[in-house]
Amino acid sequence: MSKRHPNPRLAKIHRNYSVEEIATLYGVHKNTVRNWVKDGMPTNDDRRPMLILGRDLFAFLQAKRVKNKRPCQPGEIYCVRCRTTQKPAGAMAEYQPLTGTSGNLVGICPSCESMMYRRVNLAMLALVGTGLDVTLVQALPHIDESTQPCVNSDFN
Numbered sequence: 001m002s003k004r005h006p007n008p009r010l011a012k013i014h015r016n017y018s019v020e021e022i023a024t025l026y027g028v029h030k031n032t033v034r035n036w037v038k039d040g041m042p043t044n045d046d047r048r049p050m051l052i053l054g055r056d057l058f059a060f061l062q063a064k065r066v067k068n069k070r071p072c073q074p075g076e077i078y079c080v081r082c083r084t085t086q087k088p089a090g091a092m093a094e095y096q097p098l099t100g101t102s103g104n105l106v107g108i109c110p111s112c113e114s115m116m117y118r119r120v121n122l123a124m125l126a127l128v129g130t131g132l133d134v135t136l137v138q139a140l141p142h143i144d145e146s147t148q149p150c151v152n153s154d155f156n
């Protein structure tokens with residue numbers, strides 16, 4: 001987990017880091033750090049060895065974090081267990097109405113096979129379900145209101 005989501009606060013903003021030092025600090029491969037540079041992390045440009053200012057490292061990882069918390073894209077549902085948005089297995093989902101105008105888009109996570117739920121307005125279903133084979137089902141009397149909707153949903 002810490003490797004996929006490096007903690008920006010490990011960087012001390014008043015010092016410089018070499019690629020090797022950053023790799024050690026975050027427990028990642030040097031190539032990962034080089035990819036961060038390719039992704040736009042500022043360096044001391046033409047000097048060798050390459051050095052990265054702590055505050056640039058901090059800002060870059062902070063921005064990366066925000067980017068990782070992107071909202072669900074059309075055709076994706078947030079998997080609570082994987083903590084990421086996923087296209088449901090088989091690109092199949094069910095729309096389970098909760099009210100006349102909204103419901104849950106339900107799919108199966110392709111990574112961990114958990115059920116994934118995304119709260120969606122019926123009016124937005126065509127957009128949210130882009131690229132998915134969405135089956136409309138009738139409201140079930142036992143629908144559990146505590147099921148986790150997509151916490152990142154940007155369409156509500």
Ligand SMILES: [Zn+2]
Nearest residue numbers: 079082109112
């Ligand atoms: Zn999952």
